[in-house]
Amino acid sequence: MREIGHFIGGKHVAGTSGRTSNVFNPATGEVQATVALASVEDLRAAVENAKAAQPKWAATNPQRRARVFFKFVELLNKHMDELATLLSTEHGKTVEDSKGDIVRGLEVCEFVCGIPHLQKGEFTEGAGPAIDMYSMRQAVGIGAGITPFNFPAMIPMWMFAPAIACGNAFILKPSERDPSVPLRLAELMIEAGLPAGILNVVNGDKAAVDAILTDPDIGAVSFVGSTPIARYVYGTAAMNGKRAQCFGGAKNHMIIMPDADMDQAVNALMGAGYGSAGERCMAISVAVPVGEDTANRLVEKLAPKIESLRIGPYTDEKADMGPLVTKEAYTRVNGLIDRGVEQGAKLVVDGRGFKLQGYEDGYFVGGTLFDHVTPDMDIYKTEIFGPVLSVVRAKNYEEALDLPMKHEYGNGVAIYTRDGDAARDFASRINIGMIGINVPIPVPLAYHSFGGWKASSFGDLNQHGSDSIKFWTKTKTITARWPSGIKDGAEFVMPTMK
Ligand code: NAD
Numbered sequence: 001m002r003e004i005g006h007f008i009g010g011k012h013v014a015g016t017s018g019r020t021s022n023v024f025n026p027a028t029g030e031v032q033a034t035v036a037l038a039s040v041e042d043l044r045a046a047v048e049n050a051k052a053a054q055p056k057w058a059a060t061n062p063q064r065r066a067r068v069f070f071k072f073v074e075l076l077n078k079h080m081d082e083l084a085t086l087l088s089t090e091h092g093k094t095v096e097d098s099k100g101d102i103v104r105g106l107e108v109c110e111f112v113c114g115i116p117h118l119q120k121g122e123f124t125e126g127a128g129p130a131i132d133m134y135s136m137r138q139a140v141g142i143g144a145g146i147t148p149f150n151f152p153a154m155i156p157m158w159m160f161a162p163a164i165a166c167g168n169a170f171i172l173k174p175s176e177r178d179p180s181v182p183l184r185l186a187e188l189m190i191e192a193g194l195p196a197g198i199l200n201v202v203n204g205d206k207a208a209v210d211a212i213l214t215d216p217d218i219g220a221v222s223f224v225g226s227t228p229i230a231r232y233v234y235g236t237a238a239m240n241g242k243r244a245q246c247f248g249g250a251k252n253h254m255i256i257m258p259d260a261d262m263d264q265a266v267n268a269l270m271g272a273g274y275g276s277a278g279e280r281c282m283a284i285s286v287a288v289p290v291g292e293d294t295a296n297r298l299v300e301k302l303a304p305k306i307e308s309l310r311i312g313p314y315t316d317e318k319a320d321m322g323p324l325v326t327k328e329a330y331t332r333v334n335g336l337i338d339r340g341v342e343q344g345a346k347l348v349v350d351g352r353g354f355k356l357q358g359y360e361d362g363y364f365v366g367g368t369l370f371d372h373v374t375p376d377m378d379i380y381k382t383e384i385f386g387p388v389l390s391v392v393r394a395k396n397y398e399e400a401l402d403l404p405m406k407h408e409y410g411n412g413v414a415i416y417t418r419d420g421d422a423a424r425d426f427a428s429r430i431n432i433g434m435i436g437i438n439v440p441i442p443v444p445l446a447y448h449s450f451g452g453w454k455a456s457s458f459g460d461l462n463q464h465g466s467d468s469i470k471f472w473t474k475t476k477t478i479t480a481r482w483p484s485g486i487k488d489g490a491e492f493v494m495p496t497m498k
Pocket residue numbers: 146147148149150151173174175176204205206209210224225226227229230247248249250280281383385411452456
């Protein structure tokens with residue numbers, strides 16, 4: 001049995017807690033490895049390494065820091081197939097989808113290659129007589145990232161790339177369900193020229209997270225995962241004097257206006273609803289057709305496509321989607337489908353009981369479609385995180401708009417229409433962070449920033465883009481006077497610009 005440990009000070013280490021967790025192959029249900037769960041001492045060892053290495057790294061000029069990322073991007077491309085396969089073995093998603101996971105992280109590494117420009121400060125000459133005022137952005141010191149299972153390459157890179165480029169040392173606590181890719185990324189960063197101790201990977205569960213949140217030397221914490229844990233991490237980090245950005249769950253709606261191109265909308269829903277078996281925080285899980293006729297046309301076109309989804313293990317190159325990540329996820333999603341039926345939604349396509357020959361113990365759930373879902377049902381209120389799409393029929397645009405507006409979550413939302421007026425009104429009024437206009441999964445590119453509203457995000461700065469540079473640095477503002485001599489003596493009144 002393969003034993004997965006931690007990566008501290010540039011080396012693989014076994015860990016001291018004696019506690020481990022199983023890592024499964026979701027396609028077969030077999031245990032393929034065990035992963036060490038860190039103790040407080042393991043986390044502390046990572047912090048000590050980070051502390052020793054960070055000042056020199058922060059003092060390295062930004063062009064040199066950038067060069068590590070130029071090289072790292074090259075290594076990611078070189079090892080793309082190996083990384084994608086490794087990712088699929090633990091997560092279960094198709095290899096092509098795993099490549100998407102890696103590339104979306106790689107793009108943030110490309111973005112931070114511009115760190116010499118991104119981290120520049122501001123300067124005002126002559127803010128007063130012989131006074132110049134300038135600000136600089138300095139690394140926080142040691143940052144930590146706590147990441148979910150569903151993007152084990154992308155989200156770690158969204159965090160560590162800007163943090164490290166800004167001159168921080170970083171401690172990554174990946175999901176214990178698919179820890180191998182984050183460890184491999186840390187090895188490749190060393191190969192790219194990063195000094196040991198700047199990127200450490202500490203595997204673990206709540207104990208490791210709590211050790212991070214209470215550690216006196218960690219200054220900033222970035223979290224992505226489910227909303228209850230995001231809320232907990234945000235509160236605990238703040239109570240311990242750390243800055244925190246914490247991203248939570250989602251329930252993303254797609255509104256289909258009567259004038260939308262129905263084929264485009266249906267294809268968009270297939271990819272956004274069922275890609276990665278619905279295990280994406282930007283997956284569309286609610287379709288809101290406006291008007292009965294739109295709804296009937298939508299469901300009629302969707303159902304046969306869902307029935308013919310190709311579901312398979314990652315080794316099936318033609319598969320549209322793979323299994324869910326764990327047995328618990330499988331049981332939970334099936335339970336929610338049962339609940340939808342009990343509460344009166346119309347089950348149009350039933351993914352329960354899906355079995356794949358040769359993979360009978362895999363965590364596969366077939367594509368599922370509910371129609372006539374209402375806002376009081378559990379399948380509407382809960383983030384299912386599986387291949388289950390709910391259709392909520394709206395009489396008109398205002399009723400459709402009201403649904404995502406009133407939902408607890410506010411990560412992403414999309415509208416399909418040919419009417420620019422409606423699209424513009426929608427983008428302006430909706431209380432959600434990321435909007436797609438005829439785009440189903442509006443994940444902003446690396447040079448913009450990613451983040452939801454409402455219960456999908458706690459904290460005020462988003463991931464990647466210019467927000468990430470602000471999050472991982474502190475502002476220092478200097479007021480300097482170089483007079484030919486101090487002539488006027490002491491000044492007792494608060495200085496102002498008269
Ligand atoms: P999760 O909340 O179970 O786990 C996330 C991280 O928190 C993991 O590293 C885990 O080890 C740790 N953790 C789990 N329980 C904990 C506890 N009690 N105390 C402290 N730490 C704990 O999430 P997941 O199942 O890995 O990921 C799926 C969730 O992540 C979904 O809700 C999804 O929407 C969300 N997600 C959000 C975004 C976003 O940007 N908003 C992106 C991806 C995923």
